[in-house]
Amino acid sequence: MTARGRSDGITKPPAQKGEAGRERSGVLAALGVGLEEVLPGLEIVDRDLEFDEGGRADLAAVDGTGRLVLVLLADEDADRATLEALDALSFAWRNVQIFVRHLAARRLDPGLEPRVVVISAAGDERLVHRLAPLLERGVELFGVRSLKSSQGERSYLVPMSASAPPRGGVSRANPEEFLAALPPPLSELGRELALRMGRLDDELVLAASPSALSWVFHGDELARVEARREALVARVAPTLEPVELRGEGDLEAVLESAMGRLVQLFGLREVAGARDPVELPGDEPEELLSQEEIEAFRD
Secondary structure, eight states: OOOTTOSSSEEOOOOOOHHHHHHHHHHHHHTHHHHHHHSTTOEEEEEEEEETTSOEEEEEEEOTTSOEEEEEEEOSOHHHHHHHHHHHHHHHHHOHHHHHHHHOOTTOOTTSOOEEEEEETTOOHHHHHHHGGGBTTTEEEEEEEEEEETTEEEEEEEEOOOOOOOTTSOOOOOTHHHHHTSOHHHHHHHHHHHHHHHTTOTTEEEEEETTEEEEEETTEEEEEEEEETTEEEEEETTTTEEEEEOSHHHHHHHHHHHHHHHHHHHHHHHHHHOOOOOOOTTOOOOOSSOHHHHHHHHO
C-alpha cells in the first residue's frame, strides 16, 4: 500500500478542522520551546505525518546527535496512544531510509536508533504503565506543566517514567487485565497465545493494555492480539494482516508466522551488526613461506 500521491510510504492527512484540530496545533506550537529544552539541538522538519502501514506522527524532527525523532501528542485514550507509539516506533525502525529521503534533512543519521516522544498534556499516569515496557527502548514520555507569572504563561515538558524492564530481558507487563475481560473460551485461547509467544525468545518485550497485547523485539513490533467484540484478532508483522483466532489451528498458524518473522529479524540484526574486522598493530598475518622459500619452490 502506498501513500496518496507518494511512493515513500509517508503522507500528510487532510488538515484537521474545528476546535480539536486548532487545540492540537496550539498545544504543539506552545511546546516548541519545551521540546528544544528537553531535546537539545532539535530541528523540526515536518508535521502531521501518516504512514501507509498504519500509524502517524504529529511532528518529525532531528535531534542534536542526528537521530530521527517522531513526536506524538497523546489524547485521553491511553490504549490508542500506546498502539500509536508502537506503530510509529516500528515504522521508524524498519523504514529509516524512507525518512532520510522524505525529510531531506542532511543531519539525519540513518545509522542511529530513532526516538518516539509521546507527550501527554493531561499527564495521564495510565500511559506510564502502558508504555513502561518501551521506555528506554526508543520511546520517551513527557507530561506538561504550566507556570504563570508576571511575565506570562510558559509550558514545560517533564519526563514521566516508571520502572522499565532491563534491556535484553522479558517485560514485566501483565496480560491479566486483557485476559480477564475476555469470555472464557477466548480467555483460554489468549492465555495460551501469551504463554507460547513468551517462549519464542527471551528478548521479546510484552506491552499490555485492557484492549490489546503486543510483542516487540528490539524496537520492531513482532505481533499483536486485540479483542474485537466477541473475537480475538491477531496480527503478525510485517503485513499485520488480521487473523481471527477461533481455535488451536489458528493459534498454531499465528505462532508459526511469528517465529518466521522472528528469524527474519534475527537475520536483519546480524547483517546490521556486521562490521569489517579491525586490524590492530602487530596483528598482521604471518607469512607461511618466506620469499626465499617461494623462489626455491619455483626453481
